[in-house]
Amino acid sequence: MGRIHQRIGAGRIIAACQALLACLIVVAPGSPGLAQTYSDRPGGDYMSAPISSGDPADCALLCEHDRRCRAWSFTYPTVVETGAVCWLKNSVPARVPDNCCVSGVRGAGVVEIRNDAVETSIDRPGGDYRGFEIKTTEPKGAEKGADKEKDKDKQAEKAADAEDICKAACTGDNKCRAWTFARPGYAGKEAHCFLKKEIKPPRRRAGFTSGVVR
Missing domain, CATH: 3.50.4.10 (Hepatocyte Growth Factor)
Known part of the structure; x- marks a missing residue:
């Protein structure tokens, strides 16, 4: 009798594992x-x-x-x-x-990315003690076609670098507790960095990235 119960129990465990595996197979391709x-x-x-x-x-x-x-x-x-x-x-x-x-x-x-270092599409309005522009654009020229596409690629790279510059500026200043970075076109033509002496509540805002340093 004990062996029968053991077999039934083992069968249930195997069935449960098979069901879990089936769920994972269905869910995984969607990610x-x-x-x-x-x-x-x-x-x-x-x-x-x-x-x-x-x-x-x-x-x-x-x-x-x-x-x-x-x-x-x-x-x-x-x-x-x-x-x-x-x-x-x-x-x-x-x-x-x-x-x-x-x-x-x-x-x-x-x-959207959310971790200890970066909060994508998040603004932390208020608490600013310093703000500055980070130039990412080049003067408008007469380039066309492939040159125009290259310009767009270069600017995307510069915008990413500008975000790192903003974060580094806060990390390197003991007075700075948090930062907010605005992509070009969201707080003016150029990218903008806001350094904050206070940690303000996060608010969803497209085109902005924030982080808390200390």
């Missing part, structure tokens, strides 16, 4: 489809539209409301494109890392 900050999905564009709010979540919503849309890319403002732009796609191109953009597939929400 790469989530929208990601600092990524682009080049190709497949059938429409573009300005996003006056500068919020990638509005681009995701635009895709959701259009039956033709299968994926989307949101580009942050640059010197070439004066405002944020949403690109809707009739295919699902591969996702590639790029500081210029946020991208995703239809039905996916925007996944």
Whole structure:
């Protein structure tokens, strides 16, 4: 009788493990489809539209409301494109890392970085004791085509470097407890860094990145 109970118990454990494995197989493939900050999905564009709010979540919503849309890319403002732009796609191109953009597939929400060092799309208004511009743009020229694309790539790289400069400025100043970085086009034409002597409550705000240092 004891052996029968042992066999039944073992059978239940095996069945439970099989069910758990099946769930993992179903769930795992969906994770790469989530929208990601600092990524682009080049190709497949059938429409573009300005996003006056500068919020990638509005681009995701635009895709959701259009039956033709299968994926989307949101580009942050640059010197070439004066405002944020949403690109809707009739295919699902591969996702590639790029500081210029946020991208995703239809039905996916925007996944924003949240860790001890960086808070994406977060502002901490107030408590500023110092603010300064970080130049990321070049004077407008007459470049076209490939040169124009290179300019956009360079500016995306500079914007990422500018964020690191802002964080480093706070880390290197004992008076600074937190920082907020505004991408170009969100607090003026150039990127802007705000150093804070107090830790203020976080508030969601597209185009801004914050962090607490000490």
